[in-house]
């Protein structure tokens with residue numbers, strides 16, 4: 001029997017389209033398999049923690065989702081579209097922003113210029129190339145500069161906008177990256193260890209900003225070893241080890257899962 005429009009609406013509500021969906025992803029480097037068979041779903045406005053010992057394949061999974069690596073097999077879907085063959089720039093335009101485990105600002109460029117570098121032109125092309133030419137900020141549309149300044153205020157770095165990025169601490173660099181990716185209005189944000197090496201005061205700022213972004217409707221996938229942070233931010237956690245999903249559940253469930261404990265002990269050995 002054909003579905004009534006009401007059924008269709010109810011199905012859509014029961015299972016809204018995933019913002020990010022990784023399907024059976026595999027990534028091999030020469031002989032070694034970094035991601036063995038990984039599937040993961042991030043729903044609208046969801047904040048999911050991704051944990052696992054060093055070498056589990058978490059950053060590689062981010063690289064596959066963001067497009068800086070092509071999968072050996074499997075698919076990435078963003079907002080209901082198969083983006084597996086799309087460039088990183090196109091995926092940013094589709095709505096995915098990612099930060100790096102070790103932030104990579106342009107050290108000699110100003111804090112404001114670094115944020116502007118995250119902007120996309122009308123055609124979805126990054127302003128990147130232009131940005132390396134002198135007078136970049138002056139030539140930017142006022143709207144882009146205003147937006148960059150608003151984002152710098154959001155990440156508490158306004159007072160440093162004219163300083164070169166090299167003066168920033170590790171934690172400030174993480175906040176700068178957050179502002180940079182927000183320039184492209186992502187609907188999903190991938191955060192790779194935002195708390196690592198960050199002092200407690202700045203960590204609190206980072207956590208508050210991530211909570212605010214999630215409350216504004218952004219979907220967030222958070223790689224983090226700090227389980228207090230994961231427990232505070234995420235209602236659902238996925239643990240991975242050896243490139244595969246190992247456990248999934250609430251932070252408490254996953255933290256006391258014997259397979260997860262075993263994987264961490266094995267990883268530390």
Ligand SMILES: Nc1ncnc2c1ncn2[C@@H]1O[C@H](COP(=O)(O)OP(=O)(O)O)[C@@H](O)[C@H]1O
Nearest residue numbers: 029033034052053054055056057058059060061
């Ligand atoms: N570009 C690469 N070339 C070869 N091996 C890699 C590359 N990137 C990651 N790996 C390997 O893949 C495995 C998973 O790494 P990674 O995704 O960084 O793990 P995690 O972020 O969970 O610590 C590791 O054994 C790592 O050495």
Ligand SMILES: [Mg+2]
Nearest residue numbers: 058059060101
């Ligand atoms: Mg990593």
